[in-house]
Amino acid sequence: MPLFEVETDNHIIITWAEDADSATGVVSDAYPSENVIRMTKRPRDTWVISKGALGITEQLDICHTARDCLNKAAGDKVHAIRLYMHETGVDLEQARKVIESNMVLGW
Incomplete structure (x- = not known):
């Protein structure tokens, strides 16, 4: 089953679906008031986030700290x-990215 990346007004949703219409249905069920802005069928069945793209480049154990x-x-x-900002000295935006990323991972 293909993996789709669906961007709405406020979210980026990663979901498995048979086709683009099914992926849109998943989004409509979860966030009925949001519009699909962009949809991408991923070339593989996994999704990877580069830590560098999130601005996470330090050598300390970021996930453990978060x-x-x-x-x-x-x-x-x-x-x-x-x-996190107090303990690491990073700015608000970088701290937000790290904390939110770890919340998604199920801290």
Whole structure:
């Protein structure tokens, strides 16, 4: 089954679907008020995010630090971002990317 990357007004959704219409249906079920802006059928059945594309290039264990901050913040994203900025010295945007990426991974 193909893997589709579907961008809406507020989300990027990665989903397996038989075809583009089925992928659109998945998005409509999950986010009925959002419009599909872009849809890409991925060439393989996996999806990879480059840490460099997210601005994560340091050698410290970013995931461990982010998960530790999420744990200390009891899952509160904003508080975890603040903790991560304090512990690593990164800016708001980079901290947000790292924390959100780790939230998706199921910290």
